[in-house]
Amino acid sequence: MYLRFISRVFSAMAGPRPVVMSGPSGAGKSTLLKKLLKEFDGVFGFSVSHTTRSPRPGEENGKDYHYVTREVMQAAIAKGEFIENAEFSGNMYGTSKAAVQAVQAKNLICILDIDMQGVNNIKRTDLNPIYVSIQPPSMETLEKRLRDRKTESEESLQKRLRAAKVDMEISKEPGLFDVLIVNDDLDLAYGKLKDALLEEIQKVRDTNKS
Ligand SMILES: Nc1nc2c(ncn2[C@@H]2O[C@H](COP(=O)(O)OP(=O)(O)O)[C@@H](O)[C@H]2O)c(=O)[nH]1
Numbered sequence: 001m002y003l004r005f006i007s008r009v010f011s012a013m014a015g016p017r018p019v020v021m022s023g024p025s026g027a028g029k030s031t032l033l034k035k036l037l038k039e040f041d042g043v044f045g046f047s048v049s050h051t052t053r054s055p056r057p058g059e060e061n062g063k064d065y066h067y068v069t070r071e072v073m074q075a076a077i078a079k080g081e082f083i084e085n086a087e088f089s090g091n092m093y094g095t096s097k098a099a100v101q102a103v104q105a106k107n108l109i110c111i112l113d114i115d116m117q118g119v120n121n122i123k124r125t126d127l128n129p130i131y132v133s134i135q136p137p138s139m140e141t142l143e144k145r146l147r148d149r150k151t152e153s154e155e156s157l158q159k160r161l162r163a164a165k166v167d168m169e170i171s172k173e174p175g176l177f178d179v180l181i182v183n184d185d186l187d188l189a190y191g192k193l194k195d196a197l198l199e200e201i202q203k204v205r206d207t208n209k210s
């Protein structure tokens, strides 16, 4: 208990509290966090995960993800370079220690976009983030958005929808998330996200001013 308290104090000294954004694929996490990174330049920084999935058109290596092979990723995990990692829809995803450190070294609020397995694993670390769940208004809307995004094959889409059902059930568990946002109207959802993070945003602005 005491050790946990001490480590919390030290992690607080390391910089502002990170933000974990989770929720079903297609719920709107990337859309919302990109708006946040744009509006609050110099406040938030994105933790660039590693993945074995292929880049989508428009995605950039080192910016959206570090795109690696399964062999490279497994070797890096074995060397202890990752805070957490998971298998999602047939691919590996993971947050490296370096990804989070790179953001925290700049005294920015580190945003992690991770799945539910990642949330459970991060809960066992000393990262002490604010947990935000982004949820779609319904399964029907989620499916429509994923189809309209035109990034997935039918097989990948079905895998994502199956995972989404589980995600939407688990997310209701009391205490799992600090904030739960239903992304129906984008501007309203973005407003709620900003409200939830206002205190941390102010802290970073105050610190970086002085
Ligand atoms: N555990 C974990 N999940 C991740 C990580 N990076 C991305 N994800 C999750 O992997 C899932 C699939 O991501 P992606 O392939 O980009 O598809 P999208 O969510 O449909 O845009 C999403 O739920 C992400 O939140 C990571 O580093 N760790």
Ligand SMILES: Nc1ncnc2c1ncn2[C@@H]1O[C@H](COP(=O)(O)OP(=O)(O)O)[C@@H](O)[C@H]1O
Pocket: 023, 024, 025, 026, 027, 028, 029, 030, 031, 032, 145, 146, 148, 149, 183, 184, 185, 186, 187, 189
């Ligand atoms: N509130 C919203 N209303 C309508 N479309 C949305 C909304 N939020 C996101 N979208 C669209 O839905 C799709 C999925 O959003 P995305 O941000 O890629 O989700 P995620 O990162 O959670 O997988 C994208 O094509 C995005 O433009």
